[in-house]
Amino acid sequence: xxxxxxxxxxxxxxxxxxxxxxxxxxxxxxxxxxxxxxxxxxxxxxxxxxxxxxxxxxxxxxxxxxxxxxxxxxxxxxxxxxxxxxxxxxxxxxxxxxxxxxxxxxxxxxxxxxxxxxxxxxxxxxxxxxxxxxxxxxxxxxxxxxxxxxxxxx
Numbered sequence: 001x002x003x004x005x006x007x008x009x010x011x012x013x014x015x016x017x018x019x020x021x022x023x024x025x026x027x028x029x030x031x032x033x034x035x036x037x038x039x040x041x042x043x044x045x046x047x048x049x050x051x052x053x054x055x056x057x058x059x060x061x062x063x064x065x066x067x068x069x070x071x072x073x074x075x076x077x078x079x080x081x082x083x084x085x086x087x088x089x090x091x092x093x094x095x096x097x098x099x100x101x102x103x104x105x106x107x108x109x110x111x112x113x114x115x116x117x118x119x120x121x122x123x124x125x126x127x128x129x130x131x132x133x134x135x136x137x138x139x140x141x142x143x144x145x146x147x148x149x150x151x152x153x154x
Contacts, residue, residue, distance in 0.1 A: 037073070037080035038100065042143045045070045045085035051142050052081065055119060056104065076104070103148040112149055113137055 042048040045063075049072050052058040058074040058081065065071070070085040106112045113127055116139060124146070125138040134151035141147060
């Protein structure tokens with residue numbers, strides 16, 4: 001069940017605060033729900049941090065221990081990824097690693113592609129025309145999540 005009018009609203013930091021009775025919490029509606037972050041289970045936290053910060057320009061926001069698991073929060077623009085270490089597991093949740101699929105936009109797609117190739121990142125599909133316009137390529141991160149790198153929409 002969502003948060004109802006009179007319960008809360010989103011503050012500028014993206015967190016919920018109390019909402020005065022009679023005011024809509026979100027654009028005139030009754031429910032406040034925002035996308036906060038994507039959580040990825042990773043086998044080795046340091047390897048995942050290195051991949052996202054060195055290869056894809058994410059910034060490391062913080063690291064912490066959460067219920068006995070090492071975690072790291074990384075950010076690229078408005079996108080936050082919480083990397084949750086599940087030690088010694090190549091596929092911690094036994095998910096078919098076709099999802100989630102993350103799509104990132106890069107104005108320097110050719111340079112990014114070359115850098116990832118030099119780093120021996122697993123590229124599943126080379127740069128090619130995309131059905132939605134522009135060009136894109138597909139790669140797999142160290143924990144087998146799929147990432148599409150695409151040119152920005154023109």
